[in-house]
Amino acid sequence: MNIILKGLTAVGLAVAVAGLTPAIAETPKKGGIFEYGVKAGIPTYDLQGSNSYGTLHRTEQHYSLLVTFDWKNFPKIVGDVAESWKISDDQLKYTFKIRKGIKFHDGTPLTAQDVLASYNRLKDPKEGVISPRKAYFKTIKQFSAPDDYTFIAEFSEPFAFGLNLFATPYNPIYSKKDTEKPGNWHHKNINGTGPFVFVEHQPGKKWVSKRYEDYHFDDVHLDGTIAYKIKNITQPMIGGQIMAEMRSVSPPEKKTLQKEMGDKITFHEKPTLSVWMVTLNSAFPPFKDKRVRQALTLCLDRHKGLDALSKITVTTRRTGYMLYGTQYAQSDADLDKQIGFWPDIKKSRAKAKKLLKEAGHEGLKFKYTNRAVAHPYDQIGIWLISQWKACGLNPTMETFPSAKYKSIRSKGGFDTTIDWNAAFLPHPMLMLAKYQSTSFNPINFSRNEEPEIDEMYRKMNATLDPAKVKIMAAEIENKVLDDAWFLPLGYFARSVPMLSKIKGYHITYTHAANNDWRGMWIDD
Secondary structure, eight states: OBBBBOOTTTTTOOOOOOOOOOOOOOOOOOOEEEEEEEOOOSOOSEEEEEEOOHHHHHGGOOOOOOOEOOGTTTTEESSSSSEEEEETTTTTTEEEESSSSSSOSSOOOHHHHHHHHHHHHHHHTTTTTOOOTGGTTTTTEEEEEETEEEEEEEEESSOTGGGGGGGGGGOOOOHHHHHTSSSSSSSSSOOOSEEEEEEEEETTTTTEEEOOOOOSSOOOOOOOEEEEOOOOOOOHHHHOSSSEEESOOOOOHHHHHHHHHHHEEEEEEEEEEEEEEEEEEEGGGGSSSSSHHHHHHTOTTHHHHHHHTTTSSSSSSSOOOOOOTTTTTTOOOHHHTTTOOOOOHHHHHHHHHHHHHHHHHOOOOOEEEEESIIIIIHHHHHHHHHHHHHHTTTEEEEEEHHHHHHHHHHHHHHSSSEEEEOOOOOOOOHHHHGGGGTTTTTTTTTOOOHHHHHHHHHHHHTOOHHHHHHHHHHHHHHHHHHHSSEEEEEEEEEEEEEEETESSSOOSSSSSSSSSOOOOEEOO
């Protein structure tokens, strides 16, 4: 499939992709169980506190948002638990009117107090609660709920990302009473107002849900869903155990499925807004020397090397932290001037060796911590080891199951590790948030403090002129590239395999979104 990058939206979406199958208006049929596969385990049930697709692909179906994207007409925003909203002329105050009659799955009525508790939990989590996207809320002055059906968000300064903040797909509405329970109740419990009710979790086997009959919209056609824990995609798809895998297949897997299943399978494809990277641990003594960090990025062949890698796994050509071809991304010519992106790999590696010698770290030994998920982790890991060895470095790779890997990454128990940053819009507010100081953003797993970047990021988010935002985004990106705590490896090339009889699905720019299965049906 040819991917076309062109056109802009009001929020800077410059990606337009030709789908494989034209949309045909059909009357949805009610009934059936949507059975899909998830390769990753589930590290937590807490949707607000996770950036793992193992959590997102299982739990988004149980929750509602304040407002949401209309995935058929993306990036249009429509109401979810909010039925309407008003934005003040100075863009500092957002007032939402909450729908009446919505109930949580345990029967508790939803009010603005639940919305308030949910957003306060995201902005200022209590001890024991993780909020990976806490940095998104730095310019919030306060949240309030003056009555049971009015929720107000007040900003301290204009916020370029605006209403999109409240449509973020992993900021669900929790019940106030649940947020007040001791510890992190949501780590092992589910109670939302979404289209499907949690039934059971058999660890290592399956996650079962059923349709919520009191859901506040009428577009839920499936009787229920089962998410099976799988080790690979092709065998369960060909054997009929699963109908889809919502993350992606690799190019070799796609070829096998096409050969074995023919027109019984459809591939929904788009580039995603998830950038792969290597994160360096600021606690590892050699990495305190910037020359060593820069050497590691200079060793990587981001031209021919990444192009070759993209042919065997779900990665793309070279890119910075902003997705190539989108409104706020730098041109290839400008990016190729940055350290680690020079077209001449011999020149880059010669510079890397020189820096390592100056720093006294020729032949440096270090560990690369990987995740035990086949694509693209194995392929990226093998590629990285070979690239670093070409500079005379001595890395070793250790691989762990998803839950243990995430624990190691979050606790800083690595030298270097595979990492990523996922967004649902190609906007620098999302795509550059990760690189702030770890005290502001807990998903900065390098654990370094960057007050200069923090201030640059704050100023960018308060700037409403897109042309100025693009300049500021490039300045942030180039500084982060030069600091070399995060080594970008390209974006995620997504191809979702799905039985052709599954209808009503709309692929998004991230596998972290549109996983509530609304509008989907089975044409049996």
